[in-house]
Amino acid sequence: MKHQEIIEKMTVEEKAAFLSGKGEWDTRAIPRLGIPSIYCSDGPHGIRKQAGSGDHLGLNESLPSTCFPTAATIANSWDEKLGKEIGEALGEEAAALDVQVLLGPGLNIKRSPLCGRNFEYFSEDPYLAGKMAVSYIRGIQSKGVYACPKHFAVNSQELRRMAMNSVLDERTLREIYLTGFEIAVKEGGARAIMSSYNQVNGTYANENQHLLQDILRREWGFDGIVITDWGGSNDHVKGVQARSNLEMPTPGLDSARQIVAATTNGSLLMEDLNNCVDDLLDAVLVLNDKCKSGKVDLKEQDHHDLARRAAAESAVLLKNTENILPLKAGCKIAVIGDFAVEPRYQGAGSSMVKPTFMETIEKAVMNYNFNVIGLSRGYKRTGEADDSLRKEAIDIAGDADVVLYCFGLDEMSEVEGMDRIHMRLPQNQIELLQAIAQVNDKIVGVLSGGASIEIPWHICCKAILHGYLSGQAGAGAMLDILSGKINPSGRLAESYPVRYEDTPAFKYFPSTERNAEYRESIYVGYRYFDTCGVHVQYPFGFGLSYTEFSYSDLRIDEQGIRVLVTNTGDRDGAEVVQMYIGLPNAIVFRPAKELKGFSKVFLKSGESKDVHIPFDDKTFRYWNVKTDKWEVEKGTYQIMVGASVSDIRLVKELEVEGTTSEYPYNPANLPYYYTGIIQQISDQEFETLLGHSIPDGKWSGELGINDAVCQMYYAKSRLARFIYKILTDRKRKNEEKGKPDLNLLFQYNIPFRAIAKMTGGMVNMSMVYGIVDVVNGHFLHGMGKVIGGFFANIKSNRAYEKILSSGKGLKE
Ligand code: BGC
Numbered sequence: 001m002k003h004q005e006i007i008e009k010m011t012v013e014e015k016a017a018f019l020s021g022k023g024e025w026d027t028r029a030i031p032r033l034g035i036p037s038i039y040c041s042d043g044p045h046g047i048r049k050q051a052g053s054g055d056h057l058g059l060n061e062s063l064p065s066t067c068f069p070t071a072a073t074i075a076n077s078w079d080e081k082l083g084k085e086i087g088e089a090l091g092e093e094a095a096a097l098d099v100q101v102l103l104g105p106g107l108n109i110k111r112s113p114l115c116g117r118n119f120e121y122f123s124e125d126p127y128l129a130g131k132m133a134v135s136y137i138r139g140i141q142s143k144g145v146y147a148c149p150k151h152f153a154v155n156s157q158e159l160r161r162m163a164m165n166s167v168l169d170e171r172t173l174r175e176i177y178l179t180g181f182e183i184a185v186k187e188g189g190a191r192a193i194m195s196s197y198n199q200v201n202g203t204y205a206n207e208n209q210h211l212l213q214d215i216l217r218r219e220w221g222f223d224g225i226v227i228t229d230w231g232g233s234n235d236h237v238k239g240v241q242a243r244s245n246l247e248m249p250t251p252g253l254d255s256a257r258q259i260v261a262a263t264t265n266g267s268l269l270m271e272d273l274n275n276c277v278d279d280l281l282d283a284v285l286v287l288n289d290k291c292k293s294g295k296v297d298l299k300e301q302d303h304h305d306l307a308r309r310a311a312a313e314s315a316v317l318l319k320n321t322e323n324i325l326p327l328k329a330g331c332k333i334a335v336i337g338d339f340a341v342e343p344r345y346q347g348a349g350s351s352m353v354k355p356t357f358m359e360t361i362e363k364a365v366m367n368y369n370f371n372v373i374g375l376s377r378g379y380k381r382t383g384e385a386d387d388s389l390r391k392e393a394i395d396i397a398g399d400a401d402v403v404l405y406c407f408g409l410d411e412m413s414e415v416e417g418m419d420r421i422h423m424r425l426p427q428n429q430i431e432l433l434q435a436i437a438q439v440n441d442k443i444v445g446v447l448s449g450g451a452s453i454e455i456p457w458h459i460c461c462k463a464i465l466h467g468y469l470s471g472q473a474g475a476g477a478m479l480d481i482l483s484g485k486i487n488p489s490g491r492l493a494e495s496y497p498v499r500y501e502d503t504p505a506f507k508y509f510p511s512t513e514r515n516a517e518y519r520e521s522i523y524v525g526y527r528y529f530d531t532c533g534v535h536v537q538y539p540f541g542f543g544l545s546y547t548e549f550s551y552s553d554l555r556i557d558e559q560g561i562r563v564l565v566t567n568t569g570d571r572d573g574a575e576v577v578q579m580y581i582g583l584p585n586a587i588v589f590r591p592a593k594e595l596k597g598f599s600k601v602f603l604k605s606g607e608s609k610d611v612h613i614p615f616d617d618k619t620f621r622y623w624n625v626k627t628d629k630w631e632v633e634k635g636t637y638q639i640m641v642g643a644s645v646s647d648i649r650l651v652k653e654l655e656v657e658g659t660t661s662e663y664p665y666n667p668a669n670l671p672y673y674y675t676g677i678i679q680q681i682s683d684q685e686f687e688t689l690l691g692h693s694i695p696d697g698k699w700s701g702e703l704g705i706n707d708a709v710c711q712m713y714y715a716k717s718r719l720a721r722f723i724y725k726i727l728t729d730r731k732r733k734n735e736e737k738g739k740p741d742l743n744l745l746f747q748y749n750i751p752f753r754a755i756a757k758m759t760g761g762m763v764n765m766s767m768v769y770g771i772v773d774v775v776n777g778h779f780l781h782g783m784g785k786v787i788g789g790f791f792a793n794i795k796s797n798r799a800y801e802k803i804l805s806s807g808k809g810l811k812e
Contacts, residue, residue: 001278003285009033011809012270013800015277016259019240020247023760025050027246027284032807035281036288040148040227040248041094044104044120044136045070045346045471046353049097065093066303066472067346067355069311071105071132072450073468075122075493076543077314078576079600080135086310087139087147089303094145096298100287101146101192101227104351105136107180108196110451110494111156111524112509114420119347119450119469123493124525125540126176127595127618130183137188144290146283149184150194151229153177153211154518157510158419162231163708163751164511165199165697168518169689171664173200174623174630175522182220183618191224191283195244197232198516202695207238217243225283230350231754234706237262241272245280252761253800254793260810270812300356308359308473312480313574316490317544318455318464324442325463326484326546327402329369334396335361336378336436337406337429337446344408344448345474348740349416355472361406361446364475368483373400381410382738383426390432398439404482405433405461409449412738414469417745419510423454423500433460446478452496455537466490487546489574489600491644495526496538504528507679515697519681521673521689526645527591531676541595541644547573547605551649556639560597560614563641563650567603574602579613580640580648581620587663588622588633589674593645613641620656625691626664634658702776705753705768716777764793 001007007015014030022028022037029037042048047065068074068086077083094102106117110124122129133149140147154166154177168177184190193216195206205211206228216222225245233239233247236255247255262268317325327333340361346352365372374396380386397403407429413420424430436443437460445461450469458464465488467478480486497503504520511517523531526540547569555562565577577600580593597613617630624631637656642648667674669688672681687693699707703715712724727748734741752775756768770785803809 001274003278003281006033006035006281007274007277010277011803011807011811012260012263012273013256013803013809014807015273016256017253017800017804018280019245019259019276020236020251020255021249024249027280036284038100038284038287039098040101040103041097041099042103043351043353044106045351046355047090047093047097047099047102048351048353049099062354063097064354064356065097065298066300066307067353068307069314069471069474070119070346070351070450070469071107071122072119072493073314073470074310075128075132076316076468076490077310077600078128078491078493078598079313080131082310082313083132083135084139085306087136088142089139089299089306090136091140091143091145093298093303094140095143095291098291099145100291101148102140103148103150103194105133105147106150107133107184108151108155109177109180109524111518112503112505113423113452113494113497113500114509115156115451116158116415116417116419117347117349119414120351122180124495125493125595126179127183128493128598130180130187133180133184134188137184137190141189141191144287146191146224146287147188148192148194148227149181149188149190151196152181152193152216153196153205154200155196155198155205157516158417159510160708160710160749161417162197162749162754163706165202165515165695166518167201167515167690167695169521169691170625171623172518172521176524178215179618185216185220185222190222192227193222193224194227194229195232197229204234206233206244207235207242209242212242212244223279225279231750231758233757234753237268240268240276243272243276243279245276247757249758250760251757252759252764253797254756254761254764257796257800258765264810298356304357304473307471308477311467311470311474311477312486314468314490315470315477315481315488316466316468316492316542317481317488318466318538319458319461320463320544322462324402324444325465325482327370327444327482330371332371332373332399332401333365334373334400334403335365335375335406336393336397336403338377338379338381339408339448340375340404340406341377342381343475344411344469345471346469347414347416347450348411349742351416357472359473359475361404361475361478364479368479370483379407379428379432383410383428385428390435393432394435394439397436400440401442403436403440403443404446405436405443406446406448407433408447409451409453410738412735412740414450415740415742415745417742417749418740420451423452425453430457433457436460444482446482452494454499455496458537484546487571487573488543489545489576491541491543491576492538493540495529495536495540497529497534497536502529502534502536504678513697513699515695517686517694519686520678523591523676523678527594528676528678530645531592539644539646541576541578541642542646543576545573545575547571549575549603549643551577551641554641554650554652556652556654558615560612561639561641562610562612564608565601565603565611566608567605570605572602572604574600575643576600577611577613578642578644580642580645582638582640583633583635584638586633586635588624588660588665589667589670590622591676593640595645624660624662624664626662631659632656633660703752703772705772706751708749708751710748712775715775717775717779719779720775761793761797764789767793
């Protein structure tokens with residue numbers, strides 16, 4: 001132990017209380033021993049430090065900070081150097097605002113395009129997600145602030161996010177859902193990690209020994225702190241046994257009492273408690289030490305400029321027919337779309353930042369050499385039809401050389417706590433686009449949105465520039481590209497299928513009742529489309545440039561590849577060179593291609609560079625479920641280099657010695673996994689893959705403490721069903737208004753037990769059991785527990801506080 005001396009002085013009560021939050025964002029200090037507290041803040045693309053009282057979804061005002069493009073956006077840059085610069089800026093702002101732990105980056109896998117938080121996550125590919133996360137983590141931590149990659153793990157849906165069980169096989173877990181975290185921990189050196197809300201194969205992530213002990217600590221050598229997601233702890237004693245260090249946000253002293261009781265009755269070893277305290281103490285002491293090294297400025301203008309450069313480097317040019325872009329100087333343009341006036345630049349939820357400054361296309365366009373002949377909002381962002389706006393837009397469109405149409409996903413589509421139900425843009429936006437196309441066929445679509453969408457309307461646009469959610473300086477960045485000042489170099493970090501029905505998890509997402517069954521296994525995103533030859537609108541890795549690049553002279557040795565890339569066009573620009581690996585006729589089923597390396601390279605017109613992409617320990621590996629370790633299959637691998645997963649320019653073969661002596665599967669029992677046609681995997685085949693039967697996820701009978709409020713529709717108590725109805729009505733009305741009410745969504749999805757974790761000691765677990773009794777129709781019995789529990793809780797809280805302030809408690 002690093003801090004044995006301090007730990008020896010601590011009472012058991014102090015140790016137990018130390019392991020949970022004091023307020024919404026901070027930990028408990030122990031002044032008697034000179035132990036200070038640390039302060040955490042969201043979030044991944046800006047600092048959301050609340051000035052007054054904290055509420056974790058950010059309804060209360062937060063202090064201004066730079067709103068960088070979200071992770072889904074920056075992933076399109078494929079630029080680790082840029083990620084590091086953003087990380088450094090985030091670290092500087094965190095330090096300036098006295099924040100010691102920054103709750104990000106988020107690197108869950110974009111399993112389905114519909115996950116409500118996809119805008120906060122990097123990619124459908126774990127390698128790219130991991131590498132980008134590393135760059136943020138290194139940047140943030142270089143400023144003396146801990147990064148806290150989240151949400152560990154398999155947290156790819158929002159529906160009942162706090163109470164659902166992700167069911168998947170070990171290989172899929174390792175290869176798809178953990179690899180990004182592995183890279184973040186091993187290469188990024190993350191000092192903190194946030195456990196996710198959900199269960200993984202029946203055990204809450206925060207108390208999952210396999211995830212937190214076997215993999216995170218033992219295999220990856222993580223020696224930092226594990227922090228629960230807000231309200232995500234189920235049983236803190238089990239959390240401590242799994243070496244989860246900090247329960248957030250405000251469970252009061254109830255969890256601490258449970259820990260003390262568990263050490264007294266022997267169900268929790270003192271050694272486990274001490275280890276957890278030691279990790280957290282180390283973080284608190286190191287972070288407070290770093291804080292002393294002096295205050296830093298917010299550097300508002302520098303960071304705004306960086307946000308702009310980042311948005312420009314990340315925007316993806318999807319289409320550019322007849323080279324309509326870049327726009328000609330002096331051309332007559334009509335600017336149409338509500339997003340030109342009020343941009344969509346970030347998603348809703350805990351990551352929402354109050355920007356220091358906000359650019360809009362409406363204002364920024366005046367700084368460019370265009371003849372702006374008119375501007376119209378064109379459509380209502382809440383989806384209703386508006387004939388006068390539509391007429392106004394069509395009138396100005398008719399007179400323009402080019403129409404800039406600013407549109408995309410609306411606010412309700414990208415919300416923490418709620419998944420989308422389809423992949424389309426709002427119908428009124430598409431109808432207006434089609435109407436404009438009737439009067440002017442020179443339309444340049446400027447898209448906003450942090451997740452994949454269906455684009456059947458692409459034929460209405462001559463060009464499409466996708467800015468994703470481009471942060472506070474996105475408008476200037478888009479105009480820099482449209483005007484040709486900057487050559488676009490973003491490449492998609494996710495696939496754009498033709499229609500939602502084509503996606504691999506279509507049948508399995510979000511979840512049936514309790515279980516989210518990951519039946520598609522390793523075939524996520526392009527791993528499925530590419531293997532099965534499913535045509536997509538825009539493939540993973542795709543993006544156009546105003547110049548062109550040629551690839552030649554591919555050389556391969558044991559260490560990696562070298563390839564000569566030349567800018568053959570007449571403009572300077574950057575290319576993202578991508579390396580994919582495949583093993584035709586593999587004995588262990590696998591996708592046709594997997595990304596195993598990339599490099600972004602800037603080339604002047606006519607310039608060539610020899611690009612080196614190294615192999616690493618992930619290049620040829622697969623997870624063998626028979627031997628329970630990473631193995632390499634022997635064979636002749638294809639090393640493919642290209643500009644997207646569907647645009648492979650050069651291929652060479654490489655003989656690789658394998659490690660496998662025992663093969664994990666019998667192909668006859670997994671026929672569909674062997675073909676990749678996984679949209680309708682039978683129970684039997686899924687069970688073969690899992691290696692056990694599918695757990696029963698049916699809801700029935702009485703509700704338990706882990707069931708969510710939104711399940712009360714089958715509660716025995718009329719009162720509970722009535723409350724459910726009120727909440728559901730309010731949620732529906734709110735959705736119709738088009739402005740997400742985050743707290744309502746949170747309440748809707750919250751499991752009963754989490755009430756005790758987020759009420760600052762007002763509610764304890766025995767009261768929660770009372771509430772559940774009431775919900776199950778045992779009103780008097782339940783109310784008895786709630787009322788009795790309430791008074792008992794106040795008394796125990798006081799008694800515990802007294803012990804804490806006296807410093808006289810149980811000794812080891
Ligand atoms: C989110 C986390 C966030 C935390 C604190 C949770 O609801 O899932 O990503 O860091 O709240 O705001």
